[in-house]
Amino acid sequence: MSKLMEWAIQENELLQEKIYHTILDPGLNLYILPKKGYNKKYAIFSTRFGSIDNHFRVSGNGEEVISVPDGVAHFLEHKLFDNEEGNVFDQFAGYGGSANAFTSFTNTTYLFSCTDFFPENFELLLDFVQSPYFTEESVSKEQGIIQQEIRMYEDNPSWRVYFNLLSILYGNHPVRNDIAGSFESISKITKDILYKCYETFYHPLNMAIFVTGDVSPEQVGAQVASSLARRTFAPLEGIERIYPPEDGVVVQQKITQDLAVSQPLVNIGYKDLYNNLEGQELLKRELSMELLLEMIFGRSEPLYNNLYEEGLIDEKFSAGYVAECTYGYTLMGGETRDPEKLHARILEGIEAVRKNGLDEATFQRHRRKTQGEFLRSFNSLEFIANNYLAYRFRNSDFFDVYRMLGEMSLSDVEDLLHEHFKEERHAISIINPM
Amino acid sequence: MLQVEKKTIPGQIDVYVIPTNKFKTVLVTVMTRQLLSRELASKTALLPSVMERGSRDYPTYQDLMIRLEELYGSGFSSDVLKKGEKQVLSFSLEVINDLYAPGKDLLRQGISMLRSVINQPLLENGGFKQDYVVQEKEQLAKEIKGLINDKVNYALERCVQEMCNTEPFGVFKYGSIEELEKITPEDLYAYYEQLMAENPLDIYIVGEVEPDDAFKLVEDAFAGTNGVARRAMPPDQVQHIPDDVRYHDEKLPVNQGKLTLGYRTNTTYGDDDYVSLLFYNGVLGGFPHSKLFQNVREKASLAYYAFSRLEKHKGIQLIGSGIELQNYNRALEIIKEQVDQIKKGEINHEEMENTRRGLVNQFKVIADSPYSMLSLSMDELMGGRQEGVDYYIGKLESMRVDDVVAAANKVYLDTVYFLHAEEEVKA
DSSP, X not given: OOOOOOOEEEEETTTTEEEEEEEETTTEEEEEEEOTTOSOEEEEEEESOOTTOOEEEETTSTTOOEEOOTTHHHHHHHHHTEETTEEHHHHHHTXXXXXXXXXXXXXXXXXXXXXXXXXXXXXXXXXXXXXXXXXXXXXXXXXXXXXXXXXXXXXXXXXXXXXXXXXXXXXXXXXXXXXXXXXXXXXXXXXXXXXXHHHHHTSGGGEEEEEEESOOHHHHHHHHHHHXXXXXXXXXXXXXXXXXXXXXXXXXXXXXXEESOSSOEEEEEEEOOOSSOOHHHHHHHHHHHHHHHHHHHXXXXXXXXXXXXTTSOOTTOEEEEEEOSSOEEEEEEEEOSXXXXXXXXXXXXXXXXXXXXXXXXXXXXXXXXXXXXXXXXXGOHHHHHHHHHHHHTTTOOGXXXXXXXXXXXXXXXXXXHHHHOOGGGEEEEEEEEO | OOOOEEEEETTTEEXXXXXXXXXXXXXXXXXXXXXOOTTTHHHHHHHHHHHTTOBSSSOSHHHHHHHHHHXXXXXXXXXXXXXXXXXXXXXXXXXXXGGGSTTOOHHHHHHHHHHHHHHSBOEETXXXXXXXXXXXXXXXXXXXXXXGGSHHHHHHHHHHHHHTTTSXXXXXXXXXXXXXXXXXXXXXXXXXXXXXXXXXXXXXXXXXXXXXXXHXXXXXXXXXXXXXXXXXXXXXXXXXXXXXXXXXXXXXXXXXEEEEXXXXXXXXXXXXXXXXXXXXXXXXXISTTSHHIXXXXXXXXXXXXXXXXXXXXXXXXXXXXXXXXGGHHHXXXXXHHHHHHHHTTOXXXXXXXXXXXXXXXXXXXXXXXXXXXXXXXXXXXXHTOOOOHHHHHHHHHTOOHHHHHHHHTTOEEEEEEEEESSSOOOO
């Protein structure tokens, strides 16, 4: 009846995990990680369509550049939960499944978890993500709900301080805009715009599925294949995402906002400079940057402990690096009584490390810690699945993190120390109490 | 389904071991409890943060962090929870299962570090180290003042404070600035000694371990712990039928109004009809298929979120929703109507079955996470029962509409709290 499916099996001895991979007609990537003994089954269906994809061109469609209002990817995520039979949440609930979705800058992911009725729940996921149903009426109803979601975030100081920073770190790249858009931008969204985006970005070639739990790869594979076979897809030659060029300088170095908070909140960022990095190269940059930040700001380092003892930071202070194909940045911060002083102390701290250099023992210690934390994170099915696809969309392999960390040397980190922290690429965002 | 082995070791410490080979880590949690009170809450909350700053063997936070890095990035954290009218202090350590780091003996070394933090604090002049106490008091004061930063949570907490203003449950889990300021390093140490000797001390281990080996590890590490007659914790005051509904408005510069309703459930975790109450909460607002989400959000488009949740031990249910100011009356009316419907038995077959499946699902996945197993065990311990997952699933499977209605009719609205930016709410 159906042709035999071909599986590539990726086995990771250290993690003692096996991933089954196959590509199903017309080009959907399916990954399955069987987890014996788990009651929970978790599946995600993800498209490489996020808030930054607001200008694009579809190959074979002439030179026409399509521009869509900010917040479309997120709006579309909300709307897919309505189908002709009603609300998808209810249909999952009938099988004890718990469904949800999230939209990031780069992807939209639909998910469910369940213990029983896996095939029924999975069928619902396959079905609702592939059955757009938008009417003018339902679009306008959703505007009210999303407006309240935007309002909720307006009152969230951690969210505001972060998006304010991105808006001055980047002058042109759409990562500077809120994922949900604005009251104004979402009022321009129509059902036609939603259909246009859907047809482009929800093509199987631009999507992937990850399933984990106590499941059989053969059965899951057959179910996806049969779901795809029941539909027809127009050929998709390729999507060209258009991002305006971004230079190495920030828009402005400081942005402030007043909110009803108890003490100021600070985010400090350094914009990285590269054009379209992906695969192993991007993964290596991400891991090297993470190690470098650990070596400067980690809890076992003097800088963190001095700032804490002076009462300039609390235990929620963090520093991390974000690595996407078209942008990357370092982000650090938290609550503080004195934003200017903290800012100055952080810059001095970075400068001191640049002057004094990094040492091998510290590097080894942080590397071992990072490897251990990676292993610990494998208790969570959700964490594995979400990360695995996010890394796949950047053409890199999440399972490779441990090995790659092991192969890194101090000099990888040292190179970035001297290249990354440039004055003109750095900005600060502050939320002050009213 | 889940096998829990228990042993009481010298020092009157109860040790619970849950052996499972599903995880890449072993989780060890040491927990103690205190009665919630205005006088003691800040002192209790301050303790773990001071203890975590340094011990005799690891005198600085930096020393502790370096040790954790040497133990392959083991996780270490302390927490202050409010469960009913008790504060729960916990210290957790998560190490990599020896299978993935052979020959490293991480569990034994990790427990020894944990013991050092809990049993051998860093002292000077008969008290905790002065600098640490001063700094941690400042940090805790910021936490107390920082409640306001998360408006969703702030609105829930404020409703509880107003609702229980004459009961221990109205005390914030970190206490108050006023009580915090009075604490000295000497008092705090005396209090620590008393708490460690007189209050319940429980240790949980979840992961791939032989129970006897695990008992031996903690028994060796915690040998010499004081503790002879640890006192039992009295149950919470749960029964409460309010005379009138109280209304509270609070003005803050917010973009979205936050509406919170506080109910008395008159049912607690230890009661036979607790699962009926849990079911009631599920039908009302625990899921996207529930009445609140369907009616406040999906039908009326008034909110992005609308949920209900239980405080299991105190017998309180909170409903929360973020709305525009002008929709206050409409939202309140819709919410009350959903509660009334259930009380009258207006629950359709689909709502019943969806809630049943959703809740069964939640209990089944407990076995998939060490933290969920720990959390269930703690709730059972505090609720004074030892049932295990299968008991709850059995109860859920046989739940009838009548049971849910019976639980619903023990629930009374006590307080309506509204956080908004205007001077007056138009009635």
